[in-house]
Amino acid sequence: MFDYRGIWPGMPAHGRQWPQSMRAWARQRPMRAARCPLPWSAGPLYYAIVPGLPAAMSTPSSSLPLPVRRLAGLLALLLALSLAAAAAQAQTAQHVQIAQWLANGQAEQALAAAEAGIAEFPRDPQLQFLKANAESALGRQGDAEKTLTDLTQQYPELPEPWNNLAAIRAGQGRLEEARSLLEEALRSNPNYAQAHANLADVLLRLADGHLQTAQELAPSAAQAQQIEALRPLLDANAQQPR
Numbered sequence: 001m002f003d004y005r006g007i008w009p010g011m012p013a014h015g016r017q018w019p020q021s022m023r024a025w026a027r028q029r030p031m032r033a034a035r036c037p038l039p040w041s042a043g044p045l046y047y048a049i050v051p052g053l054p055a056a057m058s059t060p061s062s063s064l065p066l067p068v069r070r071l072a073g074l075l076a077l078l079l080a081l082s083l084a085a086a087a088a089q090a091q092t093a094q095h096v097q098i099a100q101w102l103a104n105g106q107a108e109q110a111l112a113a114a115e116a117g118i119a120e121f122p123r124d125p126q127l128q129f130l131k132a133n134a135e136s137a138l139g140r141q142g143d144a145e146k147t148l149t150d151l152t153q154q155y156p157e158l159p160e161p162w163n164n165l166a167a168i169r170a171g172q173g174r175l176e177e178a179r180s181l182l183e184e185a186l187r188s189n190p191n192y193a194q195a196h197a198n199l200a201d202v203l204l205r206l207a208d209g210h211l212q213t214a215q216e217l218a219p220s221a222a223q224a225q226q227i228e229a230l231r232p233l234l235d236a237n238a239q240q241p242r
Contacts, residue, residue, distance in 0.1 A: 080160035080194055083126050098130045107137035125155050132164065141168060152184070159185035159192045166195075170202060175209075178202050 082099055094117050101110035111134035117127040132147035145168055151161035162185035170178040179202050185195035 080129075080163050083129050083158055083160050092126075095126050095130065098127075098134070102130070102133055102137060105137075107134045110134040111138065125151060125158060129158075129161060129164075132161070136164075136168070144168065156184075157188050159189040159195055162188065163192070163195050163198060166198060166202070170198075170205075175202050175206050179206065 082095070094113060098110045098113050098117075101107070101113070111131060114127050114131035114134055117124065118131060121127060128147060128151055132144045132151070135141075135144040135147060145165065148161045148165040148168070151158065152165065155161070162181050166178040166181035166185070169175075169181060179199065182195050182199040182202060185192055186199070189195075
């Protein structure tokens with residue numbers, strides 16, 4: 001179960017490096033949605049430029065820490081909480097509110113709001129992504145996997161769904177699948193720091209498994225020495241606070 005308490009609902013700095021097509025998509029969405037009322041509030045949609053939104057929306061993204069969670073004691077993978085492409089220009093009041101509920105551990109409220117928003121804007125990938133995070137926070141991993149899988153099919157250019165789906169796979173011990181998903185994330189955005197860090201973690205765990213297999217298959221003195229030389233690196237990575 002994801003624990004969002006104490007995590008800032010901020011956006012990573014790499015959002016400025018998205019392809020031009022995604023920046024265009026982000027600029028167009030506010031014009032499509034600006035006149036649509038929120039089903040769970042009395043007012044219209046407000047964007048990040050409107051005064052009064054939470055401070056996280058006006059804080060430079062480079063000053064916000066990357067969100068981190070530990071996955072079932074197996075891996076410490078960086079988990080994306082929002083879509084950077086949408087954050088650049090199309091972040092709305094309901095997006096911010098849902099992210100805040102997740103940060104405060106109010107996953108049921110976040111899920112209800114995300115589902116209501118999707119009913120109004122079925123093509124909003126940010127709402128779908130937040131819905132997946134809420135489902136994961138409630139322990140509904142199967143639902144979260146389906147939501148994220150749908151996102152990767154509808155919006156393969158977004159790296160965050162690939163990243164979070166990889167986090168779930170890694171938590172299940174399915175490291176090869178996690179590796180493939182993270183490689184997809186990096187194909188969509190080679191500058192995505194979270195996916196690079198997560199892929200490094202996954203590769204180290206895969207290396208650890210291969211070292212153990214090598215030791216079992218050929219327990220020679222030379223191989224044992226090679227394995228012992230590499231073991232501190234793997235142990236240090238496993239024990240490093242994230």
